[in-house]
Amino acid sequence: MTTAPAAADRLPLRTKVAFGIGSSAEIIALYAVSSFALIYYNQVLGVPAHWIGIAISVSLVLDGLTEPLVGSWSDRTKNSKLGRRHPWMYAAPIPIALTFYFIFNPPAGLSPLALTIWCGAFVSLLRQVMTFFHTPHLALGAELSPNYIERSKVMAYNSFFTWAGGASMSWIAYSYFFPSTPQYPRGLLNPAPWPTFALTMAVTIVLVLFASAWFTRDRIPFLPQPQADVKKFSMTEFFADVWKALRNHNYVWLLVGIFFLSMMIGLKEGLRLYTATFYWGLNSEQLRLFVIGSFAGYATAFVFAARMHGRFDKRATMVWGAIAYSVTTAAPLVAGIMGVLTPQTPGLVWMLIAWSALSYGSMSVLQIGAMSALADIADENELRFGVRQEGILYSTRALAAKIDQAIGSLLAGFVLFIIAFPEKARPGAVAHDTLVNLALWDGVLAAVPGVIAAICYGRYAIDRASYEATRAAILARRAAGAQPPEAPAVKDPPGVVAATPAG
Numbered sequence: 001m002t003t004a005p006a007a008a009d010r011l012p013l014r015t016k017v018a019f020g021i022g023s024s025a026e027i028i029a030l031y032a033v034s035s036f037a038l039i040y041y042n043q044v045l046g047v048p049a050h051w052i053g054i055a056i057s058v059s060l061v062l063d064g065l066t067e068p069l070v071g072s073w074s075d076r077t078k079n080s081k082l083g084r085r086h087p088w089m090y091a092a093p094i095p096i097a098l099t100f101y102f103i104f105n106p107p108a109g110l111s112p113l114a115l116t117i118w119c120g121a122f123v124s125l126l127r128q129v130m131t132f133f134h135t136p137h138l139a140l141g142a143e144l145s146p147n148y149i150e151r152s153k154v155m156a157y158n159s160f161f162t163w164a165g166g167a168s169m170s171w172i173a174y175s176y177f178f179p180s181t182p183q184y185p186r187g188l189l190n191p192a193p194w195p196t197f198a199l200t201m202a203v204t205i206v207l208v209l210f211a212s213a214w215f216t217r218d219r220i221p222f223l224p225q226p227q228a229d230v231k232k233f234s235m236t237e238f239f240a241d242v243w244k245a246l247r248n249h250n251y252v253w254l255l256v257g258i259f260f261l262s263m264m265i266g267l268k269e270g271l272r273l274y275t276a277t278f279y280w281g282l283n284s285e286q287l288r289l290f291v292i293g294s295f296a297g298y299a300t301a302f303v304f305a306a307r308m309h310g311r312f313d314k315r316a317t318m319v320w321g322a323i324a325y326s327v328t329t330a331a332p333l334v335a336g337i338m339g340v341l342t343p344q345t346p347g348l349v350w351m352l353i354a355w356s357a358l359s360y361g362s363m364s365v366l367q368i369g370a371m372s373a374l375a376d377i378a379d380e381n382e383l384r385f386g387v388r389q390e391g392i393l394y395s396t397r398a399l400a401a402k403i404d405q406a407i408g409s410l411l412a413g414f415v416l417f418i419i420a421f422p423e424k425a426r427p428g429a430v431a432h433d434t435l436v437n438l439a440l441w442d443g444v445l446a447a448v449p450g451v452i453a454a455i456c457y458g459r460y461a462i463d464r465a466s467y468e469a470t471r472a473a474i475l476a477r478r479a480a481g482a483q484p485p486e487a488p489a490v491k492d493p494p495g496v497v498a499a500t501p502a503g
Contacts, residue, residue, distance in 0.1 A: 011145050011154065015219055019144065020157030022089070022137050022212030024165025025205045029100045029130060031166040032201060033123055034269045036173075036188070037103060038412065039277075041119055044191050046423055047112045053270065053413015055120030059127055066131050071395025072241045073233040074136045075388070083220040084391070085136035085143075086213055092133035093209035097202040099126040104198035131395075133209060139390035140216065142375035143223045148467050152306040152314070155371035159305075159364045163298035165208075167291045173197060174288035186277055186427055187284040224388050241392045244385050250460055251377050251393065254370060257456035260449040261322060261366070263407055268329060270412025271442040278427055279336065279435050279442075280352065281343040293353035297360025305368040313464060314369045314376075318457040321366030326450030328359040333443025337436060366457075376462050379470045383477075415441045 037056060041047040070088070077084045103122045106115055141154050177197040178187030187193075231237050245251055276282045308317045332355045335341040341348060378390050419437040422430065 010147070010150060015144065015216060016154055016157040018212055018215035019137075019141055019154060020161035021208055022133070022161075023158045024161040024168070025093075025208035025212070026130065026134055026137070027162045027165040028169045028201055028208075029096060029126060029205055032100070032169060032173075033103060033126065034266075035170075035273060037119065037123065038270055039188060039273050040104065040194065041115060042416075043189055043424055044194070045106075045112075045115055047115050047119075048423065049416040049421065050413040051112065051116045052119055053410050053416075055116050056123055057407065057410035057413075059120055059124035066128055067135055067395040068242055068392060069238060069395075070131050070135045071139065071389075071391035071393070072238045073391075074139060075241065075391040076230060076233045076237065078225070078230075081220075082217075083223050083225065085140040085223075086217060086220060088132050088136040089140075089209070089213035092129055093206045093213075095129035096126065096133065096209065097206045099129060100205060101198045101202040104194050135391060135395045137212070138371070138394040140223070141371070142378055142390040142394065143388075144219060146379075146471065148376070148464060149306050149310055151375045152309045152368055152372040155368045156302045156305050158371065159368050160298050160302040162367075163294055163360070163364070167294050169201060171288050171291045172200075174284040178284050180283045180285060185283060188273065188277070230387075241387075241389060242396060244381060244387070245389055245392050245396055248377055248380055248384075250373075250380070250462055253456050253459040254373060254377070255396065257318070257322070257453040257460075258370065260453040260456065261325075263411075264326070264446050264449040264453070266407065267411045267415070267446045268442060271415065271438065271446075274416070274421070275333070275438060275442045278425065278430050279333075279343075279439055280348065281427055282349065286349050289349060290353055290356055293356035294360045296357040297362070298364045300357075300361045301364030301368060305365050308365065309369065309372065314373050315457065315460045315463065317365050318369040318373070318460065319454050321362045321369065322450055322454035322457055324362035325359055325366060326447040326454070328355055328362060329450075330443045330447040331355060333439040336439050337443065370457075373460065373462065376467050376470075379467070379474060380462070383470055383474055 033056070038049060038052050041052045042049040074084055074088055077087060079087050082090070099122050103119065103126060106118045110118060138158075141158055142151065144154055145151055174187065177193040177200075178190060180187050181190065184190035273287075276287055305317065332341060332352055341351065345351070374393050375390070378388055378393055381393070382388050415438075419434050419441070421434055421438065
């Protein structure tokens with residue numbers, strides 16, 4: 001693996017911003033689907049919720065299976081002008097925008113079954129083409145700097161712009177496309193604005209994704225490139241790449257942790273608007289105020305996550321981030337079940353916003369830590385195998401997350417089926433027992449996987465000292481021009497010894 005002649009420990013602000021904005025467009029597409037597709041097809045178009053839950057779940061699984069393929073392929077991409085990642089990032093934006101538009105524009109007159117098939121097909125296509133941007137983009141972020149803390153800063157920009165994309169989309173949607181009207185007090189139930197909403201977001205996605213690729217192109221000469229004799233992508237090399245990644249126990253524990261965390265997120269995202277609309281009785285104008293809470297949470301994480309990694313290390317921030325996220329998302333609904341909070345409670349909206357700030361901040365700290373930790377694992381694998389595997393590492397992590405989000409989406413659809421939540425329901429007309437069961441699932445039961453994730457993150461073994469030992473060994477070998485064999489040619493650093501079997 002060849003490397004940059006002068007890879008920068010510290011990156012210019014322009015580069016970090018340009019990298020980060022790519023995630024804002026990704027989340028516009030993915031968050032709109034995860035949050036709005038179920039309620040659109042179920043409550044606006046009248047399709048049974050569990051049918052749509054199945055359709056979205058299948059799309060996630062199919063997409064997840066392609067993530068490692070794209071990751072391995074991009075790791076092995078050779079392009080003297082565009083490097084390993086940018087060819088993929090330039091190819092993806094237009095297909096992403098087109099498939100997004102069609103999700104929220106099914107042909108008129110389709111039966112519920114046909115609508116389900118349409119939704120599943122285009123959500124699957126969206127996620128497939130999103131993979132061509134998402135995986136190389138994350139791998140690019142890991143490659144931008146070899147510095148332990150600078151990597152966390154890069155991923156902090158990624159996390160913050162993820163919030164910015166989702167929050168901006170939500171604010172614009174609630175304010176301009178789905179405001180409350182006399183006919184539709186809950187604006188999301190109005191069928192008329194959906195096509196215009198989809199077109200506006202699709203155009204935004206294209207522009208922002210291209211901007212991220214274009215304004216990071218100046219870093220291409222400084223990024224790692226495949227060695228001249230590296231084998232081209234093939235299924236044989238793909239499975240070899242996956243096996244190398246899975247031999248690192250630090251990576252396996254991160255995968256198991258994200259598996260449980262994603263189950264929690266998938267379930268909660270599927271139920272979130274149902275809880276807000278029907279349990280708490282919030283309208284579009286109130287829902288858009290939650291941007292304030294999410295901004296407070298993500299901005300706090302943006303400022304402090306890297307500093308926390310310097311003081312407490314990444315493992316501690318991941319563990320406590322997972323615990324805090326589980327507790328803070330459950331607390332308001334537990335209070336609701338106990339009768340402490342009701343839709344009539346004075347200042348309820350601002351109480352919920354405050355809890356959301358805590359939960360979003362916790363989740364962002366956790367995500368920044370996990371994304372930064374993957375770059376450190378890439379160092380371990382370079383030392384062990386002589387190849388950098390950012391693409392395969394981030395992609396197999398995405399595979400685990402998407403399979404589990406599929407489970408979460410499937411659970412969300414079946415939860416609504418199990419508790420007999422009515423289709424085309426009217427706020428205030430849903431049975432009390434049904435609403436209590438909704439709060440129980442979205443609150444208490446959804447938090448359990450998050451606690452399990454915290455236990456898994458506690459098994460992650462790389463710290464600052466083991467990272468420094470790994471980097472020193474890599475630099476020494478590069479300086480000597482040594483090429484490692486398949487088994488480690490040098491003694492593994494402390495983090496690898498604690499986390500992986502001998503080569």
